[in-house]
Amino acid sequence: MSTPTTPVPGKKTNRIGLEVVPYRGSKTTLCAGCGHNAISERLIDAFFEMGLDPAQVIKLSGIGCSSKSPAYFLGASHGFNAVHGRMPSVATGAVLGNRKLIAVGISGDGDTGAIGIGQFVHLMRRNLPILYVIEDNGCYGLTKGQFSPTADVGSILKNGVVNDLPPIDTCALAIMLGASFVARSFSGDKKQLLAILKAALSHKGTCMIDVLSPCVTFNDHDGSTKSYSHVKDHEEPLTDISFVPFFEDIAVDYDEGATQSVRMHDGSTLLLHKLEHDYDPTDKIRALSTLQEYGRRGEFATGVIYVEPDQDHFIDRLNLVDEPLATLPLEKVRPPRAALDEIMDGLR
Amino acid sequence: MTPSDLAVQDVQAARTTRRLVNDFSIQVATANGSGSQTANLVLLRSIFRMGVPVSGKNLFPSNIAGLPTWYTIRASKHGYIGRKKEIDLLVAMNPETARDDVLALEPGAAAIYDEPLRLDAVRQDLVLYPVPFDKIVASIGTEAKLRRLVKNMVYDGVLARLIDIDLEEMRKALKKQLGRKAKALALNEAALDAGFAYASEHLVKRDGLAVARMDATEGMILMEGNAAAALGCMMAGVTVVAWYPITPSSSLCETLIDYLRKYRMDPQTGRATFAVVQAEDEIAALGMVIGAGWVGARAMTSTSGPGISLMAEFTGLGYYVEVPAVIFDIQRVGPSTGLPTRTAQGDILSTAMLSHGDTRHPLLLPCSIEECYTMAIAAFDLAEQLQTPVFVMSDLDLGMNTWMSKPFEYPTAAPVRGKVLTPETLAKMGEWGRYKDVDGDAVAWRTLPLDGNPSYFARGSGHNEQAQYSERPDDFVRNLDRIGRKFETARNLVPRPEVTIDGQARIGVIAYGTSHWAVTESRDQLACEASLRTSYLRLTAYPFTADLDAFIDRHDRVYVIDQNRDAQMLGLMRLDLAVERLAKLRSVRHYNGLPIDARTITNEILAQEGRGQS
Numbered sequence: 001m002s003t004p005t006t007p008v009p010g011k012k013t014n015r016i017g018l019e020v021v022p023y024r025g026s027k028t029t030l031c032a033g034c035g036h037n038a039i040s041e042r043l044i045d046a047f048f049e050m051g052l053d054p055a056q057v058i059k060l061s062g063i064g065c066s067s068k069s070p071a072y073f074l075g076a077s078h079g080f081n082a083v084h085g086r087m088p089s090v091a092t093g094a095v096l097g098n099r100k101l102i103a104v105g106i107s108g109d110g111d112t113g114a115i116g117i118g119q120f121v122h123l124m125r126r127n128l129p130i131l132y133v134i135e136d137n138g139c140y141g142l143t144k145g146q147f148s149p150t151a152d153v154g155s156i157l158k159n160g161v162v163n164d165l166p167p168i169d170t171c172a173l174a175i176m177l178g179a180s181f182v183a184r185s186f187s188g189d190k191k192q193l194l195a196i197l198k199a200a201l202s203h204k205g206t207c208m209i210d211v212l213s214p215c216v217t218f219n220d221h222d223g224s225t226k227s228y229s230h231v232k233d234h235e236e237p238l239t240d241i242s243f244v245p246f247f248e249d250i251a252v253d254y255d256e257g258a259t260q261s262v263r264m265h266d267g268s269t270l271l272l273h274k275l276e277h278d279y280d281p282t283d284k285i286r287a288l289s290t291l292q293e294y295g296r297r298g299e300f301a302t303g304v305i306y307v308e309p310d311q312d313h314f315i316d317r318l319n320l321v322d323e324p325l326a327t328l329p330l331e332k333v334r335p336p337r338a339a340l341d342e343i344m345d346g347l348r
Numbered sequence: 349m350t351p352s353d354l355a356v357q358d359v360q361a362a363r364t365t366r367r368l369v370n371d372f373s374i375q376v377a378t379a380n381g382s383g384s385q386t387a388n389l390v391l392l393r394s395i396f397r398m399g400v401p402v403s404g405k406n407l408f409p410s411n412i413a414g415l416p417t418w419y420t421i422r423a424s425k426h427g428y429i430g431r432k433k434e435i436d437l438l439v440a441m442n443p444e445t446a447r448d449d450v451l452a453l454e455p456g457a458a459a460i461y462d463e464p465l466r467l468d469a470v471r472q473d474l475v476l477y478p479v480p481f482d483k484i485v486a487s488i489g490t491e492a493k494l495r496r497l498v499k500n501m502v503y504d505g506v507l508a509r510l511i512d513i514d515l516e517e518m519r520k521a522l523k524k525q526l527g528r529k530a531k532a533l534a535l536n537e538a539a540l541d542a543g544f545a546y547a548s549e550h551l552v553k554r555d556g557l558a559v560a561r562m563d564a565t566e567g568m569i570l571m572e573g574n575a576a577a578a579l580g581c582m583m584a585g586v587t588v589v590a591w592y593p594i595t596p597s598s599s600l601c602e603t604l605i606d607y608l609r610k611y612r613m614d615p616q617t618g619r620a621t622f623a624v625v626q627a628e629d630e631i632a633a634l635g636m637v638i639g640a641g642w643v644g645a646r647a648m649t650s651t652s653g654p655g656i657s658l659m660a661e662f663t664g665l666g667y668y669v670e671v672p673a674v675i676f677d678i679q680r681v682g683p684s685t686g687l688p689t690r691t692a693q694g695d696i697l698s699t700a701m702l703s704h705g706d707t708r709h710p711l712l713l714p715c716s717i718e719e720c721y722t723m724a725i726a727a728f729d730l731a732e733q734l735q736t737p738v739f740v741m742s743d744l745d746l747g748m749n750t751w752m753s754k755p756f757e758y759p760t761a762a763p764v765r766g767k768v769l770t771p772e773t774l775a776k777m778g779e780w781g782r783y784k785d786v787d788g789d790a791v792a793w794r795t796l797p798l799d800g801n802p803s804y805f806a807r808g809s810g811h812n813e814q815a816q817y818s819e820r821p822d823d824f825v826r827n828l829d830r831i832g833r834k835f836e837t838a839r840n841l842v843p844r845p846e847v848t849i850d851g852q853a854r855i856g857v858i859a860y861g862t863s864h865w866a867v868t869e870s871r872d873q874l875a876c877e878a879s880l881r882t883s884y885l886r887l888t889a890y891p892f893t894a895d896l897d898a899f900i901d902r903h904d905r906v907y908v909i910d911q912n913r914d915a916q917m918l919g920l921m922r923l924d925l926a927v928e929r930l931a932k933l934r935s936v937r938h939y940n941g942l943p944i945d946a947r948t949i950t951n952e953i954l955a956q957e958g959r960g961q962s
Contacts, residue, residue, distance in 0.1 A: 058643070058797050071805060071817070078797040079805035080642060080669075082635070083661050089590075089632035093639025093647060094797075096588050096623040101643065101797055119635070122628040321619045325587035326644035326796065330762060332621050333585035333646075335611040337758045343579060343607075344755040347569035 015051035015247055022076035023048045029068065035187030035213030035228075036066055036135045040073045042190065043104070043133075046197035047074060050245060057102045058094055062087040062116060065142050065215075066108030066135035074104075085116025088123035091130055092314075098324035099315050102201070103130040110140045113149035113168045120170070124177035126314040127205040131197075132179075134170055134208075135187075137215035138226035145218030152298070156223035170210045171305055172291045175284060180205035180311040182287070183304045186235050187213040188228065195241040196304060202245065202268035205313040212300060225298070236294060238279040238303040239272035265309050272304065281307050366456070367556040370400045370425035372436035374507070377449045378500060379442050381413025386525055386536065387500035388419040392750060393521035394504075394513050395423050396570055399562040403429035403865075404750040405943060410595065410688045416445045425562060426872075429752060430865030431745075431943040437511070437557055439503045440467060441481070450474070458555035460506055475555045477547075479506055484546050488538045498539035505543020511557045515544055569755050573746035574650075576717035576756070577676055578604035580724025581648055582611065583759050586674075588647035589624040590636035592655060595688045596744040597678035600650040630655035634662040634673065638737075641672045642806060644768065644796040646728050650676035652744075653695050654685065656702065663737050664703025667831070669806045670783070670794070672731035672766070674724075676740045678747040681941045690941030691744035693861055693911035697919050699739050700890055706828060710838050711890040712740045715864035717751045719888070725759055726843065732766035734838055735791060743911070745862045745943040769793045769801045781813040783827055790833035835891050842889035847899060853881040855957075856903035858896075860887035860917060862943060863909045869946035870953070878954055887917070892924055900929045907953055913939045 013019050023044045028037050047057065054076035061067035063084035070079045082090045091105050112120045112134050123132065138151040147155075150170065151163040174182045181203040185193040193211065200207035212235070214220050214228040221227060225234075239260070244252055246267035254261065254271060260280065262270040272281065280286055287306040294301035321328070374391070378384040385406075392404040400423050409415035422432050434454055440446040440461035450459055450467050458475040461467045468476050484502050485495045501522075508515045518540060526533040577600050581589070589608075591601040601624070608622045623640075627633040633649040640647035651659065656677050666673045681687035682694045701707055710730060712723040723740055731738040773793065774780055782804040783792050792813075795801035804815040812823040859867040864886050874880040885899040900906050908918040915935040922930055936952045938944040954960045 055800075055803070056798060060639075076803055078795075078803040079807075080639070081805065081807040081809065082638075083665050083808055086631060086635045086662065089627065089635025090639035090642070092625065092632075093588060093590065093636035093641070093645075094643045095639075096625070096636070097640035097643040097645030097647065098796075098798060118628055119632055122632065318623050319619050320623060321614050321617060321621055324643075324645075324798070325621065325623060326640070328585075328587060328621055330585060332614065333587060333612070334583055334759070334763075339611045340579075340583070340756065340758050344569055347571050347755075348567075 014048050016053060018048070020044065020048050022054045023074055025070075025072040025075040028072045030065055031217050033216040034065070035137065035211075035215070036069050037072070038187040038190070039133065039135055039193070039211050039213055040069050042193045042197055043073045045194055046201060050198055050201045051247065052102060052201060056100065057104060059104050059106065060087045060091045060094065061106040062108070062111035064108040064111045064140070066106055067111055069135065070104070070106050085111050085114070086119055087111070088116065088119035092123065092126070092128055095128055095130065095315070096318070096320075097326045099320060100324050105130050105132045107132065107134050108148070109134060109136040109138060109150040110148040112170060117149070117168070121173065121177050124174045124179040124206060124208060127178050127180050127311060128314045129204060129206070131200050131207045132209070134210045135213045136170070136210050136226075137213050137219055138224070139215055139219040141215045141218055145215070152225040155225040158218060158221055169291055169295060170208070172288055174206070174208040175287055175306045179208045180308040180313070181207040181304070182306040183207070184210045184212070184300060184302045186231055186300070186302060187211055188232060189235065189302070192237060192241055192302060195243045198243045198245065199241070199264060199268070199270045199304065202264040202266045203307070203309065204265040205311050231300060234299045235302050236299045237275060238277075238281070238290065238301050238305065239275060241303055242271045242273070244269040244271065262307055262309060270304065270307070281305060367558070368436060369558045369560050370423050370562060372423055372557045373432040373434065374421045374437045374439065375435040375449075376419045376439040376503065377442045377445050378417055378419070379414050379444070380408055380411060380417040382500065383497035384417070384419065384441070384500045387504050388421070389750070390501070390518055390521040390525055391504050391507060391513075392421050393524065393570060394508075394517040395421065395559055396565050396568075396752065397517045397521065398514055398559055399565050400425065400559060401427045401429060401564050401752060403752065405431055405745065406749060407942070408689050416442050423559060425564070427564065428865070428869040428946070430869055431945045433945045433947045437555065439507070440465060441500065441503065458557065460503060460510070477506070477510065477551050479503070479546065484542050485539060488535070488542055494535055498535050501536045501539035502543035502546075505540040505545070506547040506551070508540070509544045509547035510551060510553055510555070511559055513559050515540070565752060567755065568752050570750050570752055571717050572599065572748055572750055573714070573717045573720040573742055574600035574678065574748060575603040576720035577650075577724045577740065577742065577747070578607055579756065580721040582607045584646060584725040584728040585763055586646045586648050586728070587622050588637065588640035588645045589622065590627045590633040590647070590649050592627050592630045592633050592651065594630070594652045594655050596680055596748045597650045597652045597655070597676060599748065600676055600678065630658040631662060634659040634675065637673045637675070638662055638666050638671050641666070641731070642669075644799070646732070646763070648674040648676065648728070650678065652678050652680045653682045656695050656699055660703045663709065664705060664707055665808045666737040667703065667707045667709065668808055670735040670792070670831070671806070672735055673737040674727045674731050674740070675737055676742060679741060679743040681939070687941045689744070691862070691911070691943055692939060692941065693741070693743055693863070693916070694939070696741065696912065696916040697914070699741065700920055706832070708832070708835050708891070709736065710734065710738045710842060712738065712842070713860040713888050713890070714740065714742055714746065715861050715886060716753060717746070718753045718756060720746065721756045723843070729764040730838070730841055733764055733791070733841055734834055735766060735794060736834065741861065743862055767791055767793045768799070769795045771800065774801060782815040783811065783830070784813040785830050789837045790830045791837060839891045839893055842891065842893070844893050845888050845895050846886040847895055848884040849902070850881045850883045853883045854904040855880065856883045856885065856899055856906040857909065858885045858887060858899070858906055858917075859909035861911070863911060866944045866946045866949055867909055870949035873946055873950040874953060877950070878959060880954070880957065880959075890920065892921070896921075897925065897929065900925070900932055903932065905934055906932050907934050907936050907956070909936045909944070909949060911938050911944050913937060
């Protein structure tokens with residue numbers, strides 16, 4: 001059974017003159033009401049509203065329900081549905097091969113937290129320029145509902161099995177390892193998720209976004225801590241987010257006492273309006289302790305958890321030329337005859 | 349026996365010993381981490397610079413310091429550079445192995461040994477040269493730690509005197525090795541001279557070994573296969589390198605990094621025209637290569653058997669999604685961890701069909717450092733032409749040992765980048781499908797992100813010609829059959845075997861990779877010692893070409909030489925060749941971790957021919 005994920009077509013064009021159509025993908029084959037479809041819709045909105053050229057985007061994924069979803073957005077972009085848990089390495093190679101590409105990696109909690117945890121941690125460490133989204137439902141949907149490593153202690157499967165292992169907090173891991181933009185959101189929170197995605201697209205390094213995305217078929221029952229109602233009741237935004245892209249010439253008025261402004265690398269502005277508590281997402285220690293505190297209370301802290309707008313990314317560190325490596329002309333990649341002669345002379 | 353006793357011994361003994369000029373093997377037994385590598389390379393290079401064909405083989409432990417290591421130098425006026433089984437001269441420096449080392453020698457062989465080891469008590473049928481290394485080094489008068497490191501240079505001096513290696517060539521070779529380190533150079537020179545002086549004063553030559561100048565190495569180079577492969581990758585224009593350290597392949601990427609840093613920084617900007625990533629494991633390394641290949645970069649990785657096992661899944665993805673990738677397998681001894689520092693050709697069968705489902709991968713089979721270089725270049729062309737992972741099957745013997753070769757030629761041909769769609773091709777074609785065979789060679793046109801052409805969705809799941817997800821049986825079969833037919837295209841693109849036909853020979857020999865050197869020598873042994881003439885086909889690639897069929901057809905019996913237990917290349921032939929040819933195939937196998945030697949092949953072929961000695 002399939003349901004369309006895409007909004008009703010409009011005639012509106014974005015800043016590069018495109019309508020929303022090339023930002024849409026094929027019809028989803030995921031279950032009706034699946035949180036992942038909502039995430040695909042927000043990705044379509046974010047890329048369209050940011051005016052990014054779909055031809056410049058590559059979509060990558062591993063294996064699982066989440067990893068099917070790149071087919072459902074940005075149909076005009078190249079896509080690569082790779083092997084289970086190994087999307088990070090494929091994305092790394094692709095981005096190194098052509099640094100002009102905007103990479104979006106879609107993964108799931110099993111694809112990232114279990115089989116792919118090794119590649120995940122090293123991707124975060126490298127701060128590769130990529131938007132990495134975990135569509136997190138705490139279970140393996142495509143193999144019919146087994147627990148994944150983000151399942152909370154005490155969460156109950158449909159068949160009554162209780163999870164007794166602590167969850168992996170992918171956000172905490174990403175922050176510790178060096179990712180420079182880390183957020184958590186909820187597929188049911190359209191406004192927050194869209195603002196986070198847009199901010200992520202204006203960031204230069206790794207953006208790791210864990211989106212709680214209930215599995216309506218296998219993990220939406222009473223006793224599950226990843227059900228729609230449970231997440232909705234336990235989601236606690238750290239701040240209220242608004243985002244002003246660099247190309248919108250808007251003077252923003254805000255109360256400095258109540259709002260923190262973060263200037264993103266591309267000149268966009270991320271505005272974080274304080275809620276009950278003071279929260280500073282540029283403070284790494286605070287970010288980690290906040291995740292721990294909320295986790296202990298059984299709540300999900302959402303929003304931009306950590307951001308470091310100007311941290312060097314992997315391509316900076318590799319000191320690559322500006323041109324894509326993939327298309328460098330021969331004279332740039334084959335040293336002259338004199339080089340070979342010099343090497344040969346040294347071997348006599 | 350003291351040196352002075354030795355000096356007054358009857359020199360008559362020397363005349364009864366067989367004279368071996370430019371035709372012998374020296375084995376140096378030391379402990380690893382003792383600094384013997386410099387001394388051994390100086391020894392090798394100085395003989396090489398006297399114009400004598402040489403080869404050097406390092407037999408080392410999987411360890412950093414303190415375990416036994418043996419370095420064998422073979423000088424051969426005939427140009428035989430395979431391993432020689434018999435040792436003519438031993439340099440016994442390692443107390444732990446000295447007794448066994450000496451016991452393994454043939455009667456009449458010579459041994460230089462550290463005097464306190466008292467090896468004269470172990471064997472009386474050898475020509476023994478006791479040398480008080482510690483005393484000699486002490487006379488150089490330097491701190492104890494440095495003395496230990498130059499102790500090995502003393503045996504070079506002793507050897508120079510005993511077997512007539514030009515001391516000046518040794519000095520030059522030493523300077524080449526240590527040129528930039530003035531203090532170390534001076535110290536080593538002193539040790540070299542001290543060894544030479546000691547031998548001049550105290551040792552009387554009683555063995556028959558000698559080096560005499562020839563002109564067989566003029567213009568030649570000495571290099572390790574891994575370095576040669578690295579050079580080939582650079583010249584092929586590699587831009588993305590992802591690797592994970594593993595013996596014996598690490599030096600390939602490490603040398604490549606050195607070359608790239610020196611020769612591939614953009615002169616205008618001072619920035620890198622390459623990306624090198626030390627990945628978290630071999631799985632990620634190949635994943636990165638596949639990602640880079642997908643966007644059109646020339647990408648490679650290098651590994652050994654355990655890494656190949658880990659790369660199985662991604663290799664299948666590359667095969668099915670049709671992405672170019674170049675993978676070097678510097679084979680070592682398996683199964684499992686096996687013998688990480690010993691050589692084998694043990695990955696042939698598993699690599700040819702790596703990954704689940706129906707898969708076949710082209711293999712290139714270099715036998716020399718020159719082929720490590722040329723096949724590295726060829727591998728990138730092949731991978732892009734066929735849009736598939738291509739493996740270069742080197743081994744530890746080739747990759748990590750020092751080999752002589754004529755210098756490499758500068759590649760004049762431009763890289764062959766394969767079928768990448770252009771707007772012009774698209775216009776001519778009309779309708780494009782990523783996996784549509786429009787040219788009849790089973791290779792479809794691909795597009796690259798940002799190249800202005802239509803996009804497609806690469807997926808390891810079932811897909812149709814338009815790269816759309818499909819579970820339809822007809823789509824699946826059509827696609828898999830087309831990929832299968834790419835192997836027929838590959839047959840015409842891979843290098844053809846090297847065939848040497850002896851018109852009178854009823855027997856053929858087939859070998860590949862490093863076995864070539866032992867086979868070359870063995871064929872001479874068979875002809876000279878047993879009047880057994882042979883033809884020879886050296887495989888250079890898989891898939892096999894029609895040359896193999898023709899070769900088998902013209903001989904009565906064909907021996908396939910494998911450096912593995914299960915006759916893996918023969919196994920591959922069993923899968924691919926017509927059944928009537930299989931009856932002619934026989935197997936010679938060698939798999940003890942040492943490089944195969946000529947005598948082993950000769951004896952085995954004679955035995956199977958019913959002419960073996962009991």
